[in-house]
Amino acid sequence: MFGRAPPSKSDNTKYYEILGVPKTASPDDLKKAYKKAAIKNHPDKGGDPEKFKELAHAYEVLSDPEKREIYDQYGEDALKEGMGGGGGGHDPFDIFSSFFGGSPFGGGGSGRGQRQRRGEDVVHPLKVSLEDLYLGTSKKLSLSRNVLCKKCSGKGSKSGASTKCTGCQGSGMKVTMRQLGRGMIQQMQHPCNECRGTGEIINDKDRCPQCKGEKVVQEKKVLQVHVEKGMQNGQKVTFPGEADEAPDTITGDIVFVLQQKEHPKFKRKGDDLFIEHTLPLAEALCGFQFVLSHLDGRQLLIKSQPGEVVKPDSYKAINDEGMPMYQRPFMKGKLYIHFNVEFPDSLSAEQVAALEKILPPKPQSELTDMEVDECEETTLHDVNIEDEMRRKQAHRQQEAYDDEDEDMHGGAQRVQCAQQ
DSSP: OOSSOOOOOOOOSHHHHHHTOOTTOOHHHHHHHHHHHHHHHOGGGTOOHHHHHHHHHHHHHHTSHHHHHHHHHHOHHHHHTTTTSOSOOSOHHHHHHHHHTSOTTOSSSOHHHHHHOBOOOEEEEEEEOHHHHHHOEEEEEEEEEEEEOTTTTTOSBSSSOOEEOTTTTTSSEEEEEEEEETTEEEEEEEEOTTTTTSSEEOOGGGBOTTTTTSSEEEEEEEEEEEEOTTOOTTOEEEETTOSOOOTTOBOOOEEEEEEEOOOSSOEEETTEEEEEEEEEHHHHHHOOEEEEEOTTSOEEEEEOOTTOOOOTTEEEEETTOSOEETTEEEEEOOEEEEEEEEOOSOOOHHHHHHHHHHSOOOOOOOOOHHHHHHSOOOOOOOOOHHHHHHHHHHHHHHHHHHHHHHHHHHHHHHHHHHHO
């Protein structure tokens, strides 16, 4: 056929195994098998690049009747030796793009463009109140972003043509060297200033009049952020593909991160709410009643049970009055009340006598009058224990510093005397 003896037979089943089809597969079977496997293994979707190349090569051979006939008869080696016009030297991304008529993943552009890079996500903090997280809310935010110029379809030129930048050889980056010292050189990489990191140069006369060769223009966009009931501080609300557009780039996302503002009364822990409430001693002993304004404006009546005594630093809980649970807003956590008891600074003799008649009797002292007379009198005074401990710690550190300083000077003098 080619003026030489036919090659010996080699493997002629590998390509069918790669696509997962029998040797009797029809052209439609090949298409279905390639489509399913190529989407699964596409690098932009986290697939194996080598597997993606193998799939494209196998499909290119088996979808061509002439190449398939040679492969079935003589195997893979015959294609490598040049029979049937070669063995599939096309770019697998071009095959993928032409097969689907564009990328099935969206983002505008070919599979080759998406393979190159993904645009960065744009992250914005969004301050919300505890009431917003309790009730749910919707906030409209106006943002500016870059979008591909519609006049030139993101090419930057009227003709759609551009030339490779000679300053960076089309890479978009330049490397500079800086000597830091003897034998030390620092290598730094930075965007090329001639092409602004694009790797392309557009003729001034050919620049798009709308984007001035920048390929993108600024656009105002209003996004409506829905804050659902029960969302947490730090939770993200994402708008896929709404970040800055750029040529041959998968558009990143706009991400809003919720930042809860501090509330003057309520503290949140997960799905529970906490508040502090101080009771006068009389209410702690004899009963209390007060009104609590909740986050949704409801007035809750909080009261003790008859005869109940509230101890200092105690907690009480109300079921189903905490935060709504995220995506289960009809279920709520608990509301915890931390009670502090305010004691009087002093009591008169009459008050002491009256209380002694009401309160349980004091325990009898085991000391005799003689033993009491032999003891030394002491005086108690009020302290802030945290301030007290801080002062003592600072004093100990100062003493240690002074001792170290004295040792250093004294040691120097002793060495000097020994030398004399």
